Amino acid sequence: MIIDQTATIPAPVDRVWDFIMDIPAVSRCVPGVEAFEAVDDDTFAGALKVKVGPVTVRLEGRIDVAERDREGLSSRLEIHAKERRIASSSPRRPASAWCPCRPKRPSCESTRRHPSWASSASSVSP
Numbered sequence: 001m002i003i004d005q006t007a008t009i010p011a012p013v014d015r016v017w018d019f020i021m022d023i024p025a026v027s028r029c030v031p032g033v034e035a036f037e038a039v040d041d042d043t044f045a046g047a048l049k050v051k052v053g054p055v056t057v058r059l060e061g062r063i064d065v066a067e068r069d070r071e072g073l074s075s076r077l078e079i080h081a082k083e084r085r086i087a088s089s090s091p092r093r094p095a096s097a098w099c100p101c102r103p104k105r106p107s108c109e110s111t112r113r114h115p116s117w118a119s120s121a122s123s124v125s126p
């Protein structure tokens with residue numbers, strides 16, 4: 001299963017890039033985040049509570065910024081999380097890239113793909 005998601009953000013590309021690369025700021029916008037702290041500039045630890053139907057899990061883990069290319073407007077995160085009560089883990093390697101959606105408009109478009117929930121990717125070029 002592949003889930004595609006596209007969002008147009010009516011803001012300058014540089015402003016969107018700065019926000020997306022501010023992982024602590026993004027964490028405050030994600031529903032279910034219960035804990036979040038910076039370990040260093042590229043590593044973060046936290047917990048996320050997710051409910052799907054009658055099942056609720058609390059994932060505890062780490063986000064590593066593996067690649068960050070401001071000039072190419074692309075990045076790659078590695079996410080490692082565990083649900084301690086049921087002893088399961090879920091490594092993720094989402095990538096993101098950003099592109100202006102129209103040359104004459106100061107906005108940005110992001111596309112995210114979630115193949116089988118194994119990773120997510122966003123495509124963007126300057």
